[in-house]
Amino acid sequence: MEITQETDYAVRCVLYLSSIGPEQTVRIEEIAAEMQIPRSFLAKILQKLTQADIVRSYRGVKGGFRLSRPPKEITLLQVVEAVEGPVAMNRCTREGSLCDFKKTCVVHPVWRRLRTIVETYMKDITFEKLKKERRQEAMAQNILTVRRKKT
Amino acid sequence: MEITQETDYAVRCVLYLSSIGPEQTVRIEEIAAEMQIPRSFLAKILQKLTQADIVRSYRGVKGGFRLSRPPKEITLLQVVEAVEGPVAMNRCTREGSLCDFKKTCVVHPVWRRLRTIVETYMKDITFEKLKKERRQEAMAQNILTVRRKKT
């Protein structure tokens, strides 16, 4: 029971976008390099994130991506669901018709409850929270200043 | 993020075994039919459950399976882990070396925490609990008496 590599990439990507200014954009190329994500795969992931209205894309010269709202309003759950669909925990909480036992099954409510627990936890993790921790770490290591020079 | 079909089969299987007497054994055939699990696939699953010391197998005529300890001492987590390995939630909580960022990553602790949450929940669900609910339902519908006749 694990998220996919794709989902982890997506989280890294949104985390990176959380660290830039709200007026800036960054190219796929930059995110891919900084977050160690295969470039063309990331392009696909960003399409999903765009369609889920988590990021917004800008085409052409000077184009790129930015978050479509402040990091505070983007949760881990939203990102996970955008790339891999509902966190159902078991098929029957996603599509009940898949199992004949559903009506009488005593395990079904267990999975439903677990689903709620996981969703609740992930809903509480915003990228604002993550960003803050990240900035603190970066400052402790002077990573941010290094990156500014390079840009 | 879902358990596999195999895992669901395993849970059904252990649930069924929880309902029989501690001295009885049941054949793969019976479990497969009652719990709607492909026979040969179930055989494989039971091997894993045997190796994890959740069930015990008996060969030869009159052979079959039974739980290797009372349902009270078997948790959902044990069964899940027996068939699909650790519930890591993300690769990095299973094998840290898989990610270069691990040391500084602010998301990593989030997955670790979620893992703990899920494990804690599943550890609390014993098959004794499930069995009790199941018996109540069965009695309400007279399923148990029907099954006894058939045997």
Place this chain on the structure above:
DNA sequence: ATAATACGAGACTAATTTTATCCTGTTTAG
């Protein structure tokens, strides 16, 4: 205008995992 840049969409592919099946061998009750 138009060339260069950057994302969008869809087809395609490779690798891995999931979901099984089957065969041969071993154990055991009667």
Place this chain on the structure above:
DNA sequence: CTAAACAGGATAAAATTAGTCTCGTATTAT
């Protein structure tokens, strides 16, 4: 000794995951 029942390994189809590539469209600087 033999029929019943599980053990273990090989094999295979289907689904999912992970990733690439090409061509199209939008944007902007010149």
